[in-house]
Amino acid sequence: MKIKRIHKKRFCDLSDSTVLTMITAAVFVILYVFAMIVFQKGFLKPQTFFNLLNANAALMILSCGMTVVMVAGGIDISVGGVSALVTMCCAVFIDHHGGSFTGAALLALGIGLAFGLVQGFLVAYLEIQPFIITLAGMFFARGMTTIVCEAPFNVQNEDFVRIRETRINVPFLGSVNKNGIFINAYIEIGVIVALLTAAALFFLLKWTRTGRAFYAVGGNRQSALMLGINVKQTVFLSHLICGLLAGIGGFVYFMHVGSGSAANAAGAEMNAIASAIIGGTNLMGGAGNIIGTLLGTLTLALMQNIVSSAGLDQAWWTGITIAVMLCIFLIVQSVLIAAVILHRNPLTYGSMPAEFLYNLTKKSVGASSAQVLCGVALHEKSPPDRVHRQIIVYRIRGQTLFMGSIIYPVFCFFLSS
Amino acid sequence: MMAQDRSKRNFLSFFSGKQFLIPLAALLALVIFNLIADPEFFRVTLGRNSAGDPVLAGNLISILDNGSELAILAIGMTLVTAASGGQDISAGAVIAICGSALLRVLCGSDLTSGQIQSPIIVAFLVCCLVGMLCGAFNGALVAFFRIQPMVATLILFTAGRSIAAWINNNELPMVADSTFASFGGYIKGVPMPTPFFIALICFAAVWALLRFTSLGLYVQSVGISEKTSRLNGLDPRIVKVGVFVIMGLCCAVAALIKVSRLKTINYSIIAKDIEMDAILAVALGGNPLSGGKFRMSSSILGAYVIQFLTTTLYKFDVQSDALSAYKAAAVIILVVLSSPVVREKLMKLLRSLSEPETAGKQV
Numbered sequence: 001m002k003i004k005r006i007h008k009k010r011f012c013d014l015s016d017s018t019v020l021t022m023i024t025a026a027v028f029v030i031l032y033v034f035a036m037i038v039f040q041k042g043f044l045k046p047q048t049f050f051n052l053l054n055a056n057a058a059l060m061i062l063s064c065g066m067t068v069v070m071v072a073g074g075i076d077i078s079v080g081g082v083s084a085l086v087t088m089c090c091a092v093f094i095d096h097h098g099g100s101f102t103g104a105a106l107l108a109l110g111i112g113l114a115f116g117l118v119q120g121f122l123v124a125y126l127e128i129q130p131f132i133i134t135l136a137g138m139f140f141a142r143g144m145t146t147i148v149c150e151a152p153f154n155v156q157n158e159d160f161v162r163i164r165e166t167r168i169n170v171p172f173l174g175s176v177n178k179n180g181i182f183i184n185a186y187i188e189i190g191v192i193v194a195l196l197t198a199a200a201l202f203f204l205l206k207w208t209r210t211g212r213a214f215y216a217v218g219g220n221r222q223s224a225l226m227l228g229i230n231v232k233q234t235v236f237l238s239h240l241i242c243g244l245l246a247g248i249g250g251f252v253y254f255m256h257v258g259s260g261s262a263a264n265a266a267g268a269e270m271n272a273i274a275s276a277i278i279g280g281t282n283l284m285g286g287a288g289n290i291i292g293t294l295l296g297t298l299t300l301a302l303m304q305n306i307v308s309s310a311g312l313d314q315a316w317w318t319g320i321t322i323a324v325m326l327c328i329f330l331i332v333q334s335v336l337i338a339a340v341i342l343h344r345n346p347l348t349y350g351s352m353p354a355e356f357l358y359n360l361t362k363k364s365v366g367a368s369s370a371q372v373l374c375g376v377a378l379h380e381k382s383p384p385d386r387v388h389r390q391i392i393v394y395r396i397r398g399q400t401l402f403m404g405s406i407i408y409p410v411f412c413f414f415l416s417s
Numbered sequence: 418m419m420a421q422d423r424s425k426r427n428f429l430s431f432f433s434g435k436q437f438l439i440p441l442a443a444l445l446a447l448v449i450f451n452l453i454a455d456p457e458f459f460r461v462t463l464g465r466n467s468a469g470d471p472v473l474a475g476n477l478i479s480i481l482d483n484g485s486e487l488a489i490l491a492i493g494m495t496l497v498t499a500a501s502g503g504q505d506i507s508a509g510a511v512i513a514i515c516g517s518a519l520l521r522v523l524c525g526s527d528l529t530s531g532q533i534q535s536p537i538i539v540a541f542l543v544c545c546l547v548g549m550l551c552g553a554f555n556g557a558l559v560a561f562f563r564i565q566p567m568v569a570t571l572i573l574f575t576a577g578r579s580i581a582a583w584i585n586n587n588e589l590p591m592v593a594d595s596t597f598a599s600f601g602g603y604i605k606g607v608p609m610p611t612p613f614f615i616a617l618i619c620f621a622a623v624w625a626l627l628r629f630t631s632l633g634l635y636v637q638s639v640g641i642s643e644k645t646s647r648l649n650g651l652d653p654r655i656v657k658v659g660v661f662v663i664m665g666l667c668c669a670v671a672a673l674i675k676v677s678r679l680k681t682i683n684y685s686i687i688a689k690d691i692e693m694d695a696i697l698a699v700a701l702g703g704n705p706l707s708g709g710k711f712r713m714s715s716s717i718l719g720a721y722v723i724q725f726l727t728t729t730l731y732k733f734d735v736q737s738d739a740l741s742a743y744k745a746a747a748v749i750i751l752v753v754l755s756s757p758v759v760r761e762k763l764m765k766l767l768r769s770l771s772e773p774e775t776a777g778k779q780v
Contacts, residue, residue: 126756136748143742270575316579323576
């Protein structure tokens with residue numbers, strides 16, 4: 001019996017986002033090895049991997065911000081729109097008003113911070129649903145982008161182009177080109193920014209009081225409040241950080257593409273949410289980690305890369321692939337959450353198997369033994385559950401008498417042994 | 418709930434409801450604004466369309482015409498919002514899928530000739546089926562996997578337009594059939610645009626559904642408390658899937674109108690941002706976005722008010738891309754005003770203004 005309990009505990013641990021992260025890591029490695037074997041040429045070069053980073057540095061930053069918000073139990077779908085607004089404003093600032101690079105960076109931070117402040121205030125202190133507010137924020141940002149400047153254009157400013165085209169060589173890694181010359185693999189500045197941001201957030205979420213408060217609030221608002229955590233402030237802070245990161249992400253995106261356009265970062269919010277979910281962030285809040293999110297972003301990017309390498313480069317395949325992946329990971333997550341609820345409290349709605357087993361075994365071996373057998377802990381003292389149980393027992397009796405007669409002896413055997 | 422029951426008994430009494438005042442006030446504000454800016458806005462003339470039939474023309478008619486898809490969507494969105502406490506953001510994408518399927522059946526293998534290859538009713542039924550399937554998919558994710566509605570519908574939002582393009586192999590079929598065109602245009606001899614009548618049929622259908630079945634009661638009880646409805650023998654999962662299927666059906670009808678209007682389809686642009694407008698219509702109708710009680714008539718009026726706003730903005734030469742910024746601002750103001758915290762503070766303020774001495778005692 002003891003062994004069974006330990007086993008149960010391990011299963012509960014599975015629900016933690018680390019397992020989802022590990023699944024993602026495994027998926028990433030398997031996919032990459034698969035790609036190496038199938039499309040040998042491209043994927044064997046280290047540069048291909050670093051290109052994944054180069055192209056997705058902005059998305060990584062956005063996903064990290066999304067992770068923070070989602071851990072705290074909210075969601076922010078304005079990040080793509082804010083990024084587009086940032087690219088457009090910076091482009092106009094540098095090209096039409098002769099602004100400097102530093103000025104543009106500050107402008108980007110300012111825009112992100114402003115969105116974070118307003119959205120955070122509305123969500124945290126006025127208690128409006130985050131989805132509605134950030135949806136409005138997204139449309140507002142996209143609309144504003146068109147108002148700032150209609151036509152997309154490339155930035156010609158020399159200073160900016162110089163900084164934008166700076167390449168940082170990666171030591172010891174590279175490939176030999178046709179002429180037999182060794183070329184180092186390179187990364188862009190944006191990748192450094194993304195990695196620094198991720199490191200800072202990892203530190204924040206893991207080792208600071210504020211970071212732990214995000215998890216507490218996302219996990220259970222009521223308990224967090226009782227623990228003396230300032231819930232409103234924490235929610236506000238999570239949106240502020242996400243807004244700020246949307247600003248930084250927008251600037252990194254701007255450095256990558258070098259143009260201002262309303263079509264920039266299209267669908268970035270969906271990719272960011274997908275990355276965070278694939279990386280093991282719990283939609284309901286309370287679980288998630290930055291490493292997983294980074295892996296999620298890379299997995300997503302790798303999928304797109306493979307899809308286009310396989311010759312399915314029609315635009316629609318990308319959308320469908322992402323959606324299918326998102327769907328699979330969401331369902332896996334939902335099943336895992338259901339499994340945990342089932343183990344904590346079998347009478348929660350939607351955990352029919354546990355109710356079924358519990359009620360069957362209880363009749364022969366008594367309630368306490370049945371609990372152990374089904375690996376469940378019951379909240380005997382809560383009256384609503386008791387009422388609820390009565391109803392469910394009744395329903396199960398009618399429907400599954402036959403099934404019960406088969407499983408019954410098996411459980412009796414288990415108990416006696 | 419009581420108020421809802423009473424309004425069901427007396428069809429006229431829903432005009433007296435408090436909730437109805439919000440969209441009505443917004444409509445009034447827009448009308449007054451337009452009256453001051455340009456009274457010509459309201460002129461309705463009897464002109465002739467390209468086929469030479471006498472038709473009514475004017476901004477008001479175009480609002481009734483173009484607002485029909487939105488109003489039909491608002492029906493589904495109201496039910497989804499009330500039952501699940503979340504919104505369906507895949508409406509536009511599902512319209513694209515339905516429209517694509519409709520054209521696929523209608524044109525068969527021959528995409529360019531413009532001749533229809535199969536009866537319109539068959540194509541429309543397939544279109545409805547596809548819409549209901551999409552709705553059932555969303556509903557299943559929400560009800561059985563307990564994913565937040567907005568995140569669950571995010572999947573179709575991401576993939577929908579891609580799927581739509583895939584159904585027709587990314588080609589753009591053209592339909593040049595006059596019968597098919599009449600769904601989005603005019604029926605011969607009728608001066609009002611057909612979409613308006615289709616919307617009216619939908620309103621009648623949903624009114625009958627709410628009046629003669631207990632759907633409204635079920636939806637509200639699930640939205641207010643899932644657990645309580647279950648204890649009363651009502652399966653919330655069935656109700657949730659049901660409302661999403663109705664939403665899919667609404668999308669299919671909207672797709673018919675949209676495609677018939679355009680006579681072709683553009684996968685990335687068709688019904689773009691319409692989900693935002695539909696959510697806005699529900700919010701404007703005074704329905705709580707967190708689920709529970711709802712008032713269908715109020716949402717429908719809200720949809721037309723939004724179309725009014727859109728037409729007004731177009732009239733002032735606002736770019737169609739920039740439109741979303743103004744609408745988003747309107748949404749934010751509305752949502753802030755309707756948030757419980759702000760409402761409570763406002764009520765307190767009003768009370769202290771009207772009766773200073775009682776308010777002082779209460780504090």
